[in-house]
Amino acid sequence: MAGNRPGADAVAKCDYCSTTILFGGVRDGNARYCNQRCHQFGWLLARCNDLPDELVDEQVLNVHGGPCPRCKGPGPIDVHTAYRVWSLIVITATQNDPQVCCRSCGRKRQLGGFVFSLLAGWWGFPAGLIITPITLTRNVMAMFGGPSPDLPSTQLEQAVRMQIGAAIASSQRDSAAAPPTAQPLRSTASR
Ligand SMILES: [Zn+2]
């Protein structure tokens, strides 16, 4: 509870999404978040890194060798990211869309991202003209490259950690009827 640092509020950034917090936000010890949603994700992420490796590894292998959560087809399952960009005159916005799915589902989304960006990416100056070819290339590289089918990627491990953490958090929330706010539930015991 040594969180009294006057002046730290002047340019606060969200500890989860790095958005600059102009006013308000959520405080948790020394951490600041722009809203409740970021607070919960940030809290979850910190907790997930404390999960025992054996538990995570086993679950990662289960997911990697299991059926695709999207099409129920055969694995291997991993994180496949599609990339999108759109522009409107002076605005150019990009979006990375990682999904836990099979390669075939991943390729469909990446093809979708490619076509979307090909149509919507160019219409901003100058960023659209620079970022659109980069985004198209990233989709093509992801379609033909992507994670190795033999081994779960670290991205998959992180996604599985988040999943386990979310499941634990929601079961604890249900039983304790308390929101996962300022109190990390068991992490003080390990210090
Ligand atoms: Zn945030």
Ligand SMILES: [Zn+2]
């Ligand atoms: Zn699939």
